[in-house]
Amino acid sequence: MGILLSTRHSGLSTQFLLTLTRFKGASALRYVMYTDKTVAQAMSAINERLHVPGTKSRPQLDGWVEKSGRFAMGVTTTVRWRFDRRTFLYGRAERQGGVTLVEGTVSGGVGRDGQIVVFGALLIIALLTLSQGNAILAIVAILAGFALFIPMRGDYANSEILLSELQKTLNAKFTPPKKEPAKRPASSSTTKQRS
Numbered sequence: 001m002g003i004l005l006s007t008r009h010s011g012l013s014t015q016f017l018l019t020l021t022r023f024k025g026a027s028a029l030r031y032v033m034y035t036d037k038t039v040a041q042a043m044s045a046i047n048e049r050l051h052v053p054g055t056k057s058r059p060q061l062d063g064w065v066e067k068s069g070r071f072a073m074g075v076t077t078t079v080r081w082r083f084d085r086r087t088f089l090y091g092r093a094e095r096q097g098g099v100t101l102v103e104g105t106v107s108g109g110v111g112r113d114g115q116i117v118v119f120g121a122l123l124i125i126a127l128l129t130l131s132q133g134n135a136i137l138a139i140v141a142i143l144a145g146f147a148l149f150i151p152m153r154g155d156y157a158n159s160e161i162l163l164s165e166l167q168k169t170l171n172a173k174f175t176p177p178k179k180e181p182a183k184r185p186a187s188s189s190t191t192k193q194r195s
Helices: 039-050 112-131 135-170
Strands: 002-009 012-019 028-035 061-065 070-080 083-096 099-107
Touching: 028 135, 039 061, 039 070, 039 083, 039 099, 039 135, 070 135, 083 135, 099 135, 112 135
Parallel strands: none
Antiparallel strands: 002 012, 028 099, 061 070, 070 083, 083 099
């Protein structure tokens, strides 16, 4: 996704291309978790969590669950100034080698550092277009910054909430379980003594 701004002033044509993705997780985050629960147990646990009413410490979640192992969890939080942002986590659980693998995506948003880069770039674009006499594009660039603030910050906070809730619900870990070495059966030892 990008914004293309072009201005014309006294025969000069300037184009600015600002790519607004890939600033510290601006695209969808891919996650992989591992749990000891079966797929049916995992779907049951997610379904139970979706029906728990929200509290001060745990937000209300909404979503859906399928028997095949696909699911979605969503959360809505207030970002700022009464603006709400809803973010969904999509995933799929499947059994592999005695462990259930849960993988999917969630919109990652942009952290504070990435937001500063985006807003700084939009401010520079606004100042450059204003200096060339195009106040309308300068205002559009500033309004774009305000419009992008809610999804960037909201998705950043909501993705952490959703991943944390999924991990708690499934008792999952982000690292694969260690494989235990194969145990050898106890056999009688036939060692010869040296003289």
